[in-house]
Amino acid sequence: MQRVRFLSHQAPVHKLGDSQMTLSPKFRLAATKSSLLDPLLELNLSLKGEPLIPGLPDDVALQCLLRLPVNDHSVFRLVCKRWYSLFGSKGQFFTRRKELGFHDPWLFVFAFHKCTGKIEWKVLDLTQFSWHTIPAMPCKDKVSPQGFGCVSISHEGVLFVCGGEVSDVDCPLNLVLKYEVQTNRWTVMKKMSTARSFFASGVIDGMIYVAGGNSSDLFELNSAEVLDPNKGMWRHVANMGTNMASYDTAVLNGKLLVTEGWFWPFYVVPRGQVYDPITDHWENMAIGLREGWTGSSVVIWGHLFVVSEHERTKLKVYDMETDSWDAVDGPPLPEQICKPFCVNSWDGMICVVGQNLHIAVGYIIRMFPRGTSERKYSFSVQWKVVEAPDTLSNLIPSQAQVLFA
Incomplete structure (x- = not known):
């Protein structure tokens, strides 16, 4: 390491x-x-x-x-x-x-102060490893650090922040904000049809999907909708198969995967749903996929990886053919990266942001099958720790997105 x-x-x-x-x-x-x-x-x-x-x-x-x-x-x-x-x-x-075709990665971290709860965005230049700030989000209400849905269209350098909730009153929002690297400014977009917090969100073919979450009466939602960023318009899509809030979300093979997730102790079997935008249809998530999804996920080279919050914070990868999970060779997440953490990825690398905005960059190595009897890849990881300056020592990460600019 x-x-x-x-x-x-x-x-x-x-x-x-x-x-x-x-x-x-x-x-x-x-x-x-x-x-x-x-x-x-x-x-x-x-x-x-x-x-x-x-x-x-x-x-x-x-x-x-x-x-x-x-x-x-x-x-x-x-x-x-x-x-x-x-x-x-x-x-x-x-x-x-x-x-001129420059595409350097920048890690945008949505964080909050552990004592005051004040929210702010911090940006790490992943080429120079220097930290920067951007303007504050134009929120009319005092918002909670959690509950937002953050997604990005990475190669366009555009970030979207949706929903969330008002602090101290558990009141979800239908707010939608867009940040563009090229202008270094926020724009207020057309609101979602339904106010929601702690919901699933993802980008498929340039369209932004949101689903489930908590409603204004504190009940879980089953509704879903999609935003066309070019037109700035929301429209409803098929409802989920069940009312649920989201623990984690991923886009894999053009489908939106939503998991309710494990919570310790394991009293309840987690639920999971999969949405196909081509058929506008939801289906139950495979048993092995939802039961092994025990942490925060990223998709690299068409494979779903999870940084587990339980099994010694090891990295694992999902095998779709067998509906099972395989451990990724290599050490567990470095001990400097303390929970709660958030993850994102780019170009075969995974970023895990922990307390005080210390970051572990995991370099994924893919080993090709060596014989005709082996049909699947194997993976290993090596970690490098990037410790944040002392000025960020009181910040807790909530979301992270990689943009290229």
């Missing part, structure tokens, strides 16, 4: 962008733009022969500059007017990166 230490004086938390967002009581967003961000000015500076980097063609220089770490942008923008134009707006910076 590798271990990486980032001390607080070496890795301060930076703002991902100096947001110019202002909020009225109705959540209207207003932004002012500097004249230095005018594309015509950028073109004029280029035509006047002011290169981005002397001695390099602009296209080559741009490829270099777009790789510079975000936390140093405030210094880079002082070099010249053209650098100010590029680094003066995080929106323009990430837009240019997208145009």
